[in-house]
Amino acid sequence: MAPTIAVVQPQPHRQPPSSAADEEVLRRRNEELERELKKSLEREDKMKQELQRTWERLRVAEEAEERLCTQLGELEAEAVDQARAYRARFLGLMDQLSAAQKLLQASSASLPNSQ
Template structure:
C-alpha cells in the first residue's frame, strides 16, 4: 500500500483554521520568494566568481609564459656570459704569457 497524505478541505475546517491556513500559505509564499531571490543572488555571485576565476587563470597563464620566456633568456645570457668568461680567460692567459716573456727579456 502506497503512503498517502490526508489534506483537510477548507470547507470542512473551522473559520479560525482557515484563517491560519491562509496566513501560513501567505507566509510560505513570502518565504518561497525570499528563497528564490537568495538563489538568484547566489547564482549571480557564483557566476561572478567563475568569471573572476577565469580572469585569474588567464593571468596565471600569462605569468607562466612570461616566466618561461625569462628563464630561456636567462639561460641564453648565462651561456653568453660563460663564453665571454672563457674568451677573457684566454686573453688574460695570453697577456700573462706575453708579460712573462717580456720579463724574461728584461732580465
C-alpha cells in the same frame, strides 16, 4: 461465546483546508527562496568570472616565467663565453709578459757591467 475480533480501519489523514494566511506565508517564503537563489546564482557567476581572470593571470605569469628562464639561460651562456674570452686574453697577456721578462733578463745578462 466465541471470541470476536475487532478490525479497525485507519482513517485517511486529512489536513484542514489551508487558510489564506497560510498561503500568504508560503508565497512569501517562496519569494524569499527565489531571491536567495537568484543572489546565489549571481555570486556563482561572479566567482566563475574571478576564477577565469585568475586563470588568465596564471597563464600570463607562466609565460613570463618561461621567457625569463630563456633569457637567463642566454645570459648565462653569454657570461661563460665572456669568461672564456677573458681567460684566453689573460693567459695571452701572461705569456707576453713572461716573454718580455725573458728578453729583459737575456739583454741584461749580455750587457757588460760598467762600474
